[in-house]
Amino acid sequence: MLRIESLDAHYGLFQALFGVTLSIAPGETVALIGSNGAGKTTLLRSLAGALRVRADSVLLDGEPVGGSAEREQLSRGIALVPEGRRLFASLTVLENMQLAAANGRRGAWSIERVLESFPALRALLSRPATALSGGQQQLVAIARALVCNPAFLLCDEVSLGLSPLVVDEVYRLLAIARGDGMAIVLVEQNVRRALTESDRYVCIQKGRVVLEGISASADRHAVAQAYFGV
Amino acid sequence: MAGIVELLINGLLLGALYALFALGLSLSLGVMKMINLAHGDFIVLGAYLAGAAMSTTGWPALACIGLVVPVMFAIGWALQAGLLNRVVGAHELSPLLVTFGLSVVIQNVLMEVFTANTRSLPSGDLALQGLRLGDVSIGLLPLLIGLVCVALYAGTHVLVSRTHLGRQARAVADDSATARLVGVDDRRFFALMAGFVMAVTGLAAVLYGVRTPFAPTAGPERLLFAFEAVVLGGLGNLWGSFAGGLVIGLAQVLGTQVSTGLGPFFSHLVFLVALLVRPQGLFGAPRH
DSSP, X not given: OEEEEEEEEEEXXXXXXXXXXXXXXXXXXXXXXXXXXXXXXXXXXHHHTSSOOOGGGEEETTEEOTTOOHHHHHHHTEEEEOTTOOOOTTSBHHXXXXXXXXXXXOSSOOHHHHHHHOGGGGXXXXXXXXXXOXXXXXXXXXXXXXXXXXXXXXXXXXXTTOXXXXXXXXXXXXXXXXXXXOEEEEEOSOHXXXXXXXXXXXXXXXXXXXXXXXXXXXXXXXXXXXHHTO | OHHHHHHHHHHHHHHHHXXXXXXXXXXXHHHHOOOOTTHHHHHHHHHHHHHHHHHHHOOOGGGGHHHHHHHHHHHHHHHHHHTGGGTXXXXXXXXXXXXXXXXXXXXXXXXXXXXXXXXXXXXXXGGTOEEEETTEEEEHHHHHHHHHHHHHHHHHHHHHHHSHHHHHHHHHHHOHHHHHHTTOOHHHHHHHHHHHHHHHHHHHHHXXXXXXXXXXXXXHHHHHHHHHHHHHHOTTOHHHHHHHHHHHHHHHHHHHHHOGGGHHHHHHXXXXXXXXXXXXXXXXXXXX
8 A cells, every 4th residue: 555645856956746635546547637737736746756755755565765765766666657758868678777766666567477477569670769659659668667566556647648549559558557457546637548447546636636536337427527626 | 012002000009009198088088078187107007017017926918908907997996086076066277277287297206206216117028929911920919909909999999889888878978967857876887987997097007018118107197198190180080099099009000110219209299280181080070
């Protein structure tokens, strides 16, 4: 269980999150919904260790883990797929995954398993990562986090700028991970998609949780109101 | 004809020494985005360490490489872990200021301990031996330095392109924030890398000391040659730095033919002209 308790996050003097409290159970998918600047990315970065936060504001199985470095969170099973993919341009597709796999945990996910699920990537392994199409880059970016075998996979805008067909591919990869019992935190601009892909949803507005519930029975109107803040 | 060939070879072999100076600078600039202004002073420090090692152990100069290299590795590691990691990545100016201060400190400590006198590392008859190929004769020591230089660049190339360490280096150079997300401990990696850089510098230092007399204040000029080699080759391009070193060395030796005292002037001139023509360096990608 990953529990976030009264989490405050700051960028210098600017406060981006105010007392956010929510929890993510093993194996469940939670969608974070909110407009640009609401604090979704900040929340993911706080969990992944990219942003220093109070130790007791992030609890993993009751243990305070907030404010640890990225590699410590990775070894505890929290991995982030950053917004904009951020593949290493000087590394090939294979090297991008190798680097992560060597630093991550052992488990069900290996580079070989990624390639079995997406055979098209096999022919691209020796290409520079940024020579790939946007969709392929996104798959590799997710794979780079998967091969670290996290228990909690944080996905920031994984469908941004991709064609609908490619978005389906991306979610097919996430569905395989979910099938393994991996918990996923999803930041997704497409609210409809976010709700169909998740078990629960949490709406964030100006750094605060304003609405949460079960995705299947979500009141779209209420979610839209929370999203736009009207 | 033989004279010209000999001149060219001598220029390239002097350039190999500059390329050795440049290797460490190129790595720390390419991966850590950090310019070590004390780089030249560390070369001189390494040469003095070799001198001290020689007089304590009685070993020949080249054998002292075995002592100087690990000591320099330790210095590099400690310096990065203890001092430079605090300023790297914060602002480009901070590492410049800190290493500029270091440069002043090292020069003055060397002056205090070893006096301002020029000295050199005696290498026995190695300095006098040469190879004859037809009409062309090449000094054995410069040739040895050239071979060491090529081997080190090739070794570093393999390290960077084939190993996990090299993948980390390239990832950190591309995007250190994302590298941390995939579990790279960039600060620990920087310390390791600074150790490696300083070990290479130590090796270059002994070869430099055997080849040329040195004094405590010789550092900044070594830095200048190394820096010119790196910039001329194109920032972040390893083999570019190698080629840059060769060009600087060649220009210097050919310049000496024009006027004996003007060798360094011509290498700086070639650097300036090359930079005007190709601001991104010989092998650098054009800036957008």
